[in-house]
Amino acid sequence: MxxxxxxxxxxxxxxxxxxxxxxxxxxxxxxxxxxxxxxxxxxxxxxxxxxELPMFMGLSTRLPKPGDYLTEDVAGMPVLMTRGADGQVRAFANICRHRAAPVASGCGNARAFVCPYHGWTYDSAGRLLGVTDKVGFAGLDLAAHGLVPLPCAEKHGMLYVRARAVQPGESATIDIDAALGPMxxxxxxxxxxxxxxxxxxxxxxxxxxxxxxxxxxxxxxxxxxxxxxxxxxxxxxxxxxxxxxxxxxxxxxxxxxxxxxxxxxxxxxxxxxxxxxxxxxxxxxxxxxxxxxxxxxxxxxxxxxxxxxxxxxxxxxxxxxxxxxxxxxxxxxxxxxxxxxxxxxxxxxxxxxxxxxxxxxxxxxxxxxxxxxxxxxxxxxxxxx
Ligand code: FES
Ligand SMILES: [Fe+2]
Missing domain, CATH: 3.90.380.10 (Naphthalene 1,2-dioxygenase Alpha Subunit; Chain A, domain 1)
Structure with missing residues (x-):
């Protein structure tokens, strides 16, 4: 105060x-x-x-450096939060677009996330970089199979996420000041x-x-x-x-x-x-x-x-x-x-x-x-x- x-x-x-x-x-x-x-x-x-509501995820210092990530289960939604090379915090459903395995676990620092099940690889902005059997997945539009983004925000040294995917036409940002009001x-x-x-x-x-x-x-x-x-x-x-x-x-x-x-x-x-x-x-x-x-x-x-x-x-x-x-x-x-x-x-x-x-x-x-x-x-x- x-x-x-x-x-x-x-x-x-x-x-x-x-x-x-x-x-x-x-x-x-x-x-x-x-x-x-x-x-x-x-x-x-x-x-x-x-x-439905923005959830407080702790202080920004949980993700101090570019490449840092954390994972959590937020009331049934597996969440992956990353700090990209650009310093930006992003959040995703921690669910592989192949068959739903978690692409990351625990916390740490990574350039890319390799799914432990069949090796599909995503970057810290959630983009699907590649699949491991190109013939088996020929024709799959990689750009349309990135990790599902979740609304998130970083402000006043605090991290917030909303544990529900963005619906079409819905804003992907969280207004932390509005959520905190006079506090x-x-x-x-x-x-x-x-x-x-x-x-x-x-x-x-x-x-x-x-x-x-x-x-x-x-x-x-x-x-x-x-x-x-x-x-x-x-x-x-x-x-x-x-x-x-x-x-x-x-x-x-x-x-x-x-x-x-x-x-x-x-x-x-x-x-x-x-x-x-x-x-x-x-x-x-x-x-x-x-x-x-x-x-x-x-x-x-x-x-x-x-x-x-x-x-x-x-x-x-x-x-x-x-x-x-x-x-x-x-x-x-x-x-x-x-x-x-x-x-x-x-x-x-x-x-x-x-x-x-x-x-x-x-x-x-x-x-x-x-x-x-x-x-x-x-x-x-x-x-x-
Ligand atoms: S479930 Fe992720 S690569 Fe198969
Ligand atoms: Fe007490």
Missing amino acids: NRQEELAVGRRLIGHIDARTTDLADELFRNRTVNYASPERAALERERLFH AEDLAALDLASYPLFSTDRVTPRINWKFAVDTFLEGYHIPHLHRKTIGPYFIGNTGLFDEAGLNGRMCVAKTSFDKLRAVPEDERDYLRHVVAIYQLFPNALLIWQLDHVEIWRAFPDRDTPSRCEIEMTIYTPAGTTRPDSYWEKNRDIAIRTVMEEDFPLGERMQIGFESGATEEVIYGRNEPSLVHFHRSIRNALGVAA
Whole structure:
């Protein structure tokens, strides 16, 4: 966020800390437990959220150099993203036009992609360069059999893709600023392109993908569930929430925040004492962690609403003089807190959702990010409950 916004956030937080208050949603919100468990709801979410909306794929530094590529399964769409020799980021369905094998796997740097099945070769702009038996495929128009392009964009140091092929007459570009709304300027000021990728961890807990997002959207549970890990570092149940279309930003203060009171207001470095959680609808969280960036993304399982794949990545500042052990410690605490406290409890809550014993969960007025997230889901799905 820019300096003016940082000062405004700092002032609002001091107001809440002094008054022992927190930003509030307009009303209590009730959500049906079946929304975390029903196959019909999962199918609708896949179609209207994961295949229709631009998906945040992480920071630009996942593809730092020409020739770099990454592959991912985005809710059932195999995606290949490349940075061409021209520096341009492109995305394709990672599906060979011969018989649908993935042409690339993992990530790396390549001049061309050779399909592992029969050796058809594509370049990083998706063009089919050649087939391996010219007689067998005589007459095939190579120019018409390139990889199927997917809309994608790179802006403010962020990568986005839409996991559905472009239909005739449809635009192949994504307007990231329109997707981020008022949060675009805030994220641009973080200079995200200057944070190289440090680590990637993946887990597949038995929880619905929405619960993985919910985990990050309230600080109410921190003094309770995280009593022994991060609890002592945060001022619990006090925070800010600002919505930005379907997205939102939550800010919570660390206990070290109180040290700032001794500093004249215009010299206060609030950003070193405030964790800002940017909720990038529908499935991603970009967390400003004082001196580095942590990103969580959750993807629904192909087959069951009760499982998801969650990726945590840590990006550290370019040219940092801190040793790797310092960043490893940050990675460790994130793993201990979220993967060993939030998600194991979440797996038991998922059993609760599926038990049918209660029909609803309740999000309090003191959990405005949660309320906004689930309202946004209803809006994006076009459903009333
Ligand atoms: S499936 Fe790719 S070359 Fe045959
Ligand atoms: Fe938590």
